[in-house]
Amino acid sequence: MLLRDKNTGDLVEVMDDNGLHNPFVDRVKVQYQCGQDLADPELCDKQSLVFPSGEALPECWINGHYRTRT
Template identity: 45%
Template sequence: MFLQLKDTQDLVKILDIQELIDPNNDIVHAQDQEGQEEQEPDAFKKENLIFPSGEKLPRCWLDANFRQG
């Protein structure tokens, strides 16, 4: 799955979907898709990621207490 960084519009390839959808994780490990060579995995804050369409990530992926508020 590919997501986009809010500030640079760079695409990143998510390495573990479970890590992405777990609201208890603030970060997700992904590979930046910059350049022609495969990049090393890096940690990205989920709050800085959006879908390539420009949509925000679902709140249930970001907030473990989303049903309480």
């Protein structure tokens, strides 16, 4: 899945879809898709990722307690 790093605007390919959908995982392995050579995979905070359109990730992917009201 391709997402965008909201800090740099670069596209990243998520290497761990299960981690992306798991709200209790804060970081996922991604590979930046900028430049001529592919970068080595690295861990990235899910909070800094958005869809390529700029839309935020669903709350249920980020917050494991999204149904709990405080």
